[in-house]
Amino acid sequence: MSQDAVNALNEKLDKLLSIMERLAPPEVHKPDIEAADCFVWQAEQSTLQPISKVNRVSIDLIRGVDRARDLLLENTRRFARGLPANNALLWGARGMGKSSLVKAVHAAVAEEHSGVDRLKLIEIHREDIHSLPQLMHQLRDAPYPFILFCDDLSFDIDDTSYKSLKAALEGGVEGRPDNVIFYATSNRRHLLPRDMIENERSTAINPAEAVEEKVSLSDRFGLWLGFHKCSQDEYLSMLEGYIAYYDLPVERDLWQPDALEWATTRGSRSGRVAWQYVQDLAGRLGIRLQK
Template identity: 75%
Template sequence: MSLLCGIDSVRDLLRANTERFARGLPANNALLWGARGMGKSSLVKAVHAGVNAGLGDKAGSLKLIEIHREDIESLPELMGMLRGAPCRFIVFCDDLSFDAADTSYKSLKAVLEGGIEGRPENVILYATSNRRHLLPRDMMENERSTAINPGEAIEEKVSLSDRFGLWLGFHRCSQDEYLAMVQGYVAHHGIPIAPDALRREALEWATTRGSRSGRVAWQFVQDLAGRLGVRLTDTPA
């Protein structure tokens, strides 16, 4: 988790929420949204591993289950399988979004609402998305222009993201944050390179990619390590 730079505040919020859930205390479903490549899915996996490691004798009692976007409609069945199990579960959907013809969001909505057939007490849902409201803007505008009651049509779609009690925003990183990510990886893996050369090459790499993010920083470090003949001991989730 220490290698995830530039997202300290959201990291602490998600970890605290997950720790409460692991201890059997009230906790919120979480939606991690925002810029691509900024560590949303990596943070979910790192927090799960970190909290599990801190459980001591109960290590392994917090499970992480990943469900693919295409399988959202099976969520109610999954909830039935997990209900009453001795472990606690984070159900994780990476890169969640819906298009105009998709109605499977209603299955997710039903689970998030809770109730008798909704989310069990031992299950929490975490999702990542590039979109804050999980729906493309043009779809929402189309709903507004064609619906008999535009306000109600939009409200039904937007209310899905409202059912995630914890919203964590990930924004594009600054140059300094990008360089801190690169330096963190280089130090962790013991890659021998002079600071000036590292800065120059890292900035050149970001310029050729047209963006700065944690993903771009890691891709640069992989290229750098390969060129210098350094084997990386582990990789981000």
């Protein structure tokens, strides 16, 4: 065989090897759970990205949702101690601190259990829900308890990934690992749009069974925590907590009417609106919000 033929054959083999490498499944890297207390699940790479500084507030600043706060805190404490606990769905009004509460509860409980069994938080994005079984499989034998957290979880009419979530939470062959619990926030109580449920009812041969298939997703969450629009007094209490926590030098008689006008211009009162006002107030006072 001539040298040119050998070179041509080697070139073809190199191309074939390159194609096979691209077709091969990506290598699964064992996550470094020791790297941090909080992570973000990167589904495409099947890795956990450690988060050194988490965007959250102290649980002492969560106001106006005392009942939900206490229930979620107790559920999380039981889970961190290895006791039975429920998946939790935090649903309801926008801006009332649903995701803030999850992160604050994790911080509080992790501080209480600072040893080898320290509680970990992993955020999974809504579009990566289909990879939830894969993530649970990676965490099954890890020596830590994990909260898997999905913020703003909901499904559209043509979205079937909710079936993967149902199976991962309770219905799969392996079942949910004992060291994993799932917390989600949503504006919808049943996670699915009302017109999707109504469409199933009107077109299905057996409407009751079709609707049950959709609604039963929320049944996988043993703990339902409703968040509703806050009253004026609750809104002002949130502001008072923020102002005291950050030591902002302003009298109540001065900030209160200003804060009420702020809420009026936005057409709502909520924890998010309260925090936005505090940011504006601190900026006008020339003070950085650092704690």
